[in-house]
Amino acid sequence: MNDCKSLNDSSDKEYTQQQNFSLAFMLRMINGISDPIFVKNYQHQWILLNDAFCNFIGHSREELIGKSDYDLFPQAEADVFWEKDQLVLTTGINDENEEFFTDSYGLTHFILTKKCLFEDELGNHFLVGTIRDFTQQKQVEAALRRSNAVLQAQQEASIDGILIIDENRQIASYNQHFSHLWQIPAAIIQSGSDWQLLECVLDLLENPAEFLAQVEYLYQHPEKNSRDEIVLKDGRTLDRYSGAVRSPAGDCYGRIWYFRDITERKQAEADLRQQAQELETALYKLQNTQTQLIQSEKMSSLGQLVAGVAHEINNPLSFIYGNLNPADEYTQNLFSLLDIYQRHYPQSVKAIDEFVDLIELDFLRSDLPKLFQSMIMGTERIREIVLSLRTFSRLDEAVMKAVDIHQGIDSTMMIIQSRLQATDQRPKIELIKEYGNLPLIECYAGQLNQVFMNILVNAIDALEDSLVRGRWTTKKQLKTDNPRIYIRTRLLAPNQVTICIADNGLGIPEDVLKQIFNPFFTTKPVGRGTGMGLAISHQIITERHGGSLECISQSGVGAEFIICIPLIQQRQISNS
Numbered sequence: 001m002n003d004c005k006s007l008n009d010s011s012d013k014e015y016t017q018q019q020n021f022s023l024a025f026m027l028r029m030i031n032g033i034s035d036p037i038f039v040k041n042y043q044h045q046w047i048l049l050n051d052a053f054c055n056f057i058g059h060s061r062e063e064l065i066g067k068s069d070y071d072l073f074p075q076a077e078a079d080v081f082w083e084k085d086q087l088v089l090t091t092g093i094n095d096e097n098e099e100f101f102t103d104s105y106g107l108t109h110f111i112l113t114k115k116c117l118f119e120d121e122l123g124n125h126f127l128v129g130t131i132r133d134f135t136q137q138k139q140v141e142a143a144l145r146r147s148n149a150v151l152q153a154q155q156e157a158s159i160d161g162i163l164i165i166d167e168n169r170q171i172a173s174y175n176q177h178f179s180h181l182w183q184i185p186a187a188i189i190q191s192g193s194d195w196q197l198l199e200c201v202l203d204l205l206e207n208p209a210e211f212l213a214q215v216e217y218l219y220q221h222p223e224k225n226s227r228d229e230i231v232l233k234d235g236r237t238l239d240r241y242s243g244a245v246r247s248p249a250g251d252c253y254g255r256i257w258y259f260r261d262i263t264e265r266k267q268a269e270a271d272l273r274q275q276a277q278e279l280e281t282a283l284y285k286l287q288n289t290q291t292q293l294i295q296s297e298k299m300s301s302l303g304q305l306v307a308g309v310a311h312e313i314n315n316p317l318s319f320i321y322g323n324l325n326p327a328d329e330y331t332q333n334l335f336s337l338l339d340i341y342q343r344h345y346p347q348s349v350k351a352i353d354e355f356v357d358l359i360e361l362d363f364l365r366s367d368l369p370k371l372f373q374s375m376i377m378g379t380e381r382i383r384e385i386v387l388s389l390r391t392f393s394r395l396d397e398a399v400m401k402a403v404d405i406h407q408g409i410d411s412t413m414m415i416i417q418s419r420l421q422a423t424d425q426r427p428k429i430e431l432i433k434e435y436g437n438l439p440l441i442e443c444y445a446g447q448l449n450q451v452f453m454n455i456l457v458n459a460i461d462a463l464e465d466s467l468v469r470g471r472w473t474t475k476k477q478l479k480t481d482n483p484r485i486y487i488r489t490r491l492l493a494p495n496q497v498t499i500c501i502a503d504n505g506l507g508i509p510e511d512v513l514k515q516i517f518n519p520f521f522t523t524k525p526v527g528r529g530t531g532m533g534l535a536i537s538h539q540i541i542t543e544r545h546g547g548s549l550e551c552i553s554q555s556g557v558g559a560e561f562i563i564c565i566p567l568i569q570q571r572q573i574s575n576s
Helices: 002-030 051-057 075-091 135-157 176-182 186-190 194-204 208-220 263-344 350-359 361-393 405-415 445-468 533-544 570-575
Strands: 037-040 046-049 095-102 108-119 125-133 161-166 171-174 226-231 237-246 252-261 401-403 430-434 441-443 484-493 496-503 548-554 558-566
Touching (some): 037 051, 051 125, 075 095, 075 108, 075 125, 176 252, 194 208, 208 226, 263 361, 350 361, 401 405, 405 445
Parallel strands (some): 430 484
Antiparallel strands (some): 037 046, 037 125, 161 171, 484 496, 496 558
């Protein structure tokens, strides 16, 4: 009996030693594993723990060996652990669960626990478990979900249609506004295929080839950003922006596209441009109207002054001119009477002979008729000037009527005749007139004369300016190169008349030529020009007479103003 007891004690001691050796060997093995590993006996007590498990639990191995979950964890958590452990120990079915775990510091962990049943060579059952802490991963996933949710909320809150394509050209994200903006079926977008989506987009574009080329260029050059406007077939205009999606390290993970419907904005901009154009036109017309009113008042006052002066001169002139012929006749009668006296009384007294010698009677008799003739010529010249002044002013022709425009040109030239004469600084300006056979022309005669005056004065100014710049000199001047003004008229068509006024000055520079009809534009010094003469002339010809006024000029050759007006105004034609 004692021998049997000794044998049993020896067996138990040997088993204990063997078990301790196995546990020590296993401990050395599992301590090298980073995941927490534990071994429980059938009574749910820890009998083997690696260092990672102790660190994870927050207790030393000595504090844990022989303890159960109820010694460390709250009742609710311990009950869950116990039930799952018991299931493995009794059924032998492996268990894998995601669980929440509270460590000794009160921190909650999200863990993945794997448990299996282990049987040693003596038939003893043990529960072996491994733990993987997914807390950080879950936190990252939660943060990512929150970030995606915030991003999605931002995308949905945006007024832009947003599309994100990843580096593999798959649809990574989009907002509902993008789908609404393009009216693309949800199945196409949700398929994730960039190519299917692109085909739908191209069908909606006014210029798909250009859009496709730009898209391919951006994918081939991910560092590039792009912004432009695209037009859809339905008339809408979209503002498109594309940029690379990059990590903080600069790695490219695809492209993001923003689309915004700017149709209303473009229409508003067009309306604003139209309004601005209309305001500019209205301002231009207002300026022209103001200018015309000022100039009309000025010309009206000048016309009244000219007409008044002409009238005042005409009255005494008529008196003088009307008495010159009778005075000449009376003088001839007195000379005839003197002849009769000399025939009948040939012997005169000394006093008479002395007085005859004093007054030089023979010279007086020959010169006095010449004196009267000269006075008659002078008064006729004055009458011509007065008639030119009245013709130029045309106060009696303020309405449109048929007139001889050659008279208007001649009267205008008569007024500025003095400016054509030679001076110490330049030779005489030659006037060459080539008048065509024109009928009476329906026009505002006074206004048309104003146009002739403006253009002729400008021509004279241009010739004098050419003199300053050395075009002409008063010495050794060739006649063929004298300063000239040409006036030509002709009937161009059955109802079209042209009047050309040209000079042979230095011409008008191209940059000036573009602006000569603009109000207030002038190249003359202050005090010599207002910049309104040609502007008003252009308005009179184009608006008042339905014609055209243009200027042709070549450097060194001169300038030519061409006036075209209807022979009969269209109003009269339609009425007839």
